[in-house]
Amino acid sequence: METNEILVRQASMADWETIQRIGRQTFSETFAKDNADADMEEYLAESFSEEKLRAEFSNPDSLFYIAWQQDQPIGYLKVNTGNAQTEAQAPQAMEIERIYVLAAYHGKKVGQILYDKALEVAMARRSSYLWLGVWEENARAIRFYEKNGFVAFDKHIFKIGSDEQTDIMMKKTLL
Incomplete structure (x- = not known):
């Protein structure tokens, strides 16, 4: 196996701590500079708590996948269908939550x-x-999704602690 090869595998409940660590680190790396410390601490504590992650893993409509380079977890994906979607959408829709x-x-x-x-x-x-x-001020992510065929269709509020921020909702039609 080439040492730089990136493999993606579905995560299980046993991986909740890996998801927690990557989630907290990447969210901090990406958003700490734009948010108050207290808001970040509250968001990270709630969103990546053991209880919340175990509940998400227990939901059959949520799936996690971890990207690995050799034995190092370097990123993850969370998708939701059905009632696990963070906002009501068509039953046949799938959300990329993270x-x-x-x-x-x-x-x-x-x-x-x-x-x-x-x-x-x-x-x-x-x-x-x-x-x-996707946060309206995250131009890099917006460009990434546009490059992959997503278009904006609405907006919603995303709370980080007590701070309400605006997310652009984007979608890509498949069928």
Whole structure:
């Protein structure tokens, strides 16, 4: 196996601590500079608590996938269908809730590999469309999703602690 090869495998409940570590680190790396410390601490404590992650893993409509380079977890994907979607959408829709990649691996196609896994899962499930929310000020992520065929269709509020921020909702029609 080539040492730089990135493999993606489905995560299980046993991986919750890996997801927690990657989630907290990538969210901090990406958003700490733009948010108050107290808001970040509250968001990280709630969103990546053991209880919340175990509940998410227990939901059959949520799936996690971890990107690995050798034995190092370097990013992850979380997708939701049915009632696990963070907002009501068509029953056949699939949400990409998170594509998180450690900052050290930005620019190495890890995000694209995780997105490709999301698309593969959506196609296998015959999802009618993929959708997601992305912070309106995250120009890099917006460009990434536009490059992959997503278009804006709405906006919603995303709370980090007590701070309400606007996410652009984007979707890509599949069927």
